[in-house]
Amino acid sequence: MIQKIYLILKELAGNKFISFIVFSVITISVIITISFLVISSNFNSYIKHNFATSIPPDEILVKQGKSKGFFLFSENSGRPIDEEALKKIKSLKGVEKINPVIAVAVPTSATISFFTFNYRSDLICAGADYKFVEKNLTTPEIRQAWKRGDYEKGIPVLVPGALIDSYNNGLAAANDLPEIVPEKIAGLKFKITFGLSSLSYLPGYFEKQAIIAGYTEKINLTGLIIPMKAAQEINGHFGKENRYIFAYIKVKDHKWTESVKKQIQNLKLSAETGTSLSPQIIVLQRSVNYFITVMIGLVITLASVAVALCSATAVWDRIEYYRILRILGSTKIFIAFTILLKNALSGFAAFWIGFSVIKKISIYIMNSLSLSIPGFKFQWILQKEHLFAVAIVSISLPVISSLPAIMRMFSSKLDHS
Amino acid sequence: MLLYLDNICKSYKISGEKISVLSHLNFSAQRGEIISITGRSGCGKTTLLNIINGLCRPDSGNIFFHDKKVPLWCDISMSSLRNKKIGQIFQTFRLIDNETVLSNVLLPARIKGKVNKEVIEQAHNLLKDTGLWMYKEQKAGLLSGGQKQRVALARALINNPEIILADEPTANLDNDTSKEIFNILINLKQQGRCIIIATHDPYMLKLADKTYKMENGKILKSDVKNTTRNRLRNSHS
Numbered sequence: 001m002i003q004k005i006y007l008i009l010k011e012l013a014g015n016k017f018i019s020f021i022v023f024s025v026i027t028i029s030v031i032i033t034i035s036f037l038v039i040s041s042n043f044n045s046y047i048k049h050n051f052a053t054s055i056p057p058d059e060i061l062v063k064q065g066k067s068k069g070f071f072l073f074s075e076n077s078g079r080p081i082d083e084e085a086l087k088k089i090k091s092l093k094g095v096e097k098i099n100p101v102i103a104v105a106v107p108t109s110a111t112i113s114f115f116t117f118n119y120r121s122d123l124i125c126a127g128a129d130y131k132f133v134e135k136n137l138t139t140p141e142i143r144q145a146w147k148r149g150d151y152e153k154g155i156p157v158l159v160p161g162a163l164i165d166s167y168n169n170g171l172a173a174a175n176d177l178p179e180i181v182p183e184k185i186a187g188l189k190f191k192i193t194f195g196l197s198s199l200s201y202l203p204g205y206f207e208k209q210a211i212i213a214g215y216t217e218k219i220n221l222t223g224l225i226i227p228m229k230a231a232q233e234i235n236g237h238f239g240k241e242n243r244y245i246f247a248y249i250k251v252k253d254h255k256w257t258e259s260v261k262k263q264i265q266n267l268k269l270s271a272e273t274g275t276s277l278s279p280q281i282i283v284l285q286r287s288v289n290y291f292i293t294v295m296i297g298l299v300i301t302l303a304s305v306a307v308a309l310c311s312a313t314a315v316w317d318r319i320e321y322y323r324i325l326r327i328l329g330s331t332k333i334f335i336a337f338t339i340l341l342k343n344a345l346s347g348f349a350a351f352w353i354g355f356s357v358i359k360k361i362s363i364y365i366m367n368s369l370s371l372s373i374p375g376f377k378f379q380w381i382l383q384k385e386h387l388f389a390v391a392i393v394s395i396s397l398p399v400i401s402s403l404p405a406i407m408r409m410f411s412s413k414l415d416h417s
Numbered sequence: 418m419l420l421y422l423d424n425i426c427k428s429y430k431i432s433g434e435k436i437s438v439l440s441h442l443n444f445s446a447q448r449g450e451i452i453s454i455t456g457r458s459g460c461g462k463t464t465l466l467n468i469i470n471g472l473c474r475p476d477s478g479n480i481f482f483h484d485k486k487v488p489l490w491c492d493i494s495m496s497s498l499r500n501k502k503i504g505q506i507f508q509t510f511r512l513i514d515n516e517t518v519l520s521n522v523l524l525p526a527r528i529k530g531k532v533n534k535e536v537i538e539q540a541h542n543l544l545k546d547t548g549l550w551m552y553k554e555q556k557a558g559l560l561s562g563g564q565k566q567r568v569a570l571a572r573a574l575i576n577n578p579e580i581i582l583a584d585e586p587t588a589n590l591d592n593d594t595s596k597e598i599f600n601i602l603i604n605l606k607q608q609g610r611c612i613i614i615a616t617h618d619p620y621m622l623k624l625a626d627k628t629y630k631m632e633n634g635k636i637l638k639s640d641v642k643n644t645t646r647n648r649l650r651n652s653h654s
Contacts, residue, residue: 003532323511324512324513327472329529
């Protein structure tokens, strides 16, 4: 086995110049491709946060019906979302699932402690079901706590992206406070007092430890999201009725969206769909994404041609060496394995170095350069699927490119010197 | 029977024309024999050696090694046979020029997956026997033709093969170096190895136990020197 490894290592060390070219081409391609992906993600994020609602095309956001009162403060608000309204929505044709968000109908305040300094602020809370926010919960312990209603270590709390944005762009900017990075917020602890705010209090108010479970873009609320069970228990504790702030209705597919929206409006409830992007913005977004896709395609095509030529040349350059190995008793399978392994490792190393370099550069740009575009902050956004795809292409490109040369080599006869 | 070739046929297509190189050829070899194959250029000597070591496949016919049929279609079996049972010396040496002499000699052992102290010691002994000890760390590409042929011989012997195939081993060598190669081959014969040589060298033809003359893909004449063979048999029994 050691001798086989020795032969593999010899193969890895062979043809250094062409291997270096393959490695460099893949590294540069990875850097360019990931740059385009990060730019594309930042652009889409900018569009989403500044021009669009966060409602997916197959979802409808249902809110309380619009008020018809004539005065500023009126008892005659629109139809509330209660259990009966939810039942009716559930029975509508085309509705697949309802995710209601329940209001904590008591005064609430939060206390955040920094060493000896305590900061107290009024806030609103809402309860969401586990399945609706499952993907936003960061750790298995928090997921279990949310699911089972076990709050011994504190009530898990999700912070909506809208709340973080309004803090960063409002309170933090105005008061020179540090900005919050959504991805780093999980794990912070603070105290919530239910039944007490700066405006009023209810008898029997109590304080609870809370732990931030992560952030969510699903619920567009400037308040905190707690487990549905906790919200119901708090309402029950103070004898308050359970009312829903809004409900997310998932339809069978986007074709049903308009039909279900009309039926909900007929129930005297407000229904919103994700149509707030203007056609011009959609065209701009599509054009930019199309351009980026074309550029990535171009980079991959050029890299494929370069790597294919280099890989074929590399195999061809060592054909006499492989022939001698075969004459001396190496099997075709072993030789093919060493060549493919060499190319796969070279591709993976190039991917890893390219990825590390572009990540460092991006972080340097984020930290060093202040991009002063209103409402835009450059971030390292790269989807796992995209990263995985880049890795697979980087590894498979030299491997697949060397296959024709390997097959051609094996079809050539050994008895020709 | 160490080796037996049964009814071997082989032809090549050259410019669309089928040219028969070996035609219904039968051939056998025993342990402790030196067999020389002679004949004009293009008569099929090299093709015969290439068929024995599996570098080319016959159109028809079978090969038996220790009375067992060799699966000619199976790359793994043929590779194993080439690596463990057959040592090969080529007219063009087929060394890896940018590797050292010692590394070249050890290559078949590495492919076999066995390089221990004994094998390294054996490689050193082979290099001493072939007079290449002082060149063991030198790149093979820097050696002279005669030295390269001796490296090829040492490499052919590293896995202790039962058969040694040599294709014109003295074609590029001067008389003194040729004699050294002959002496090594005679020693191998005395150790019970079977040596099959394609050659025109009259000195080598004299030393052979059997000499086959080939013409038009057939063995025309077999010259058996009974005295030499019997002497060898007696020495082994």
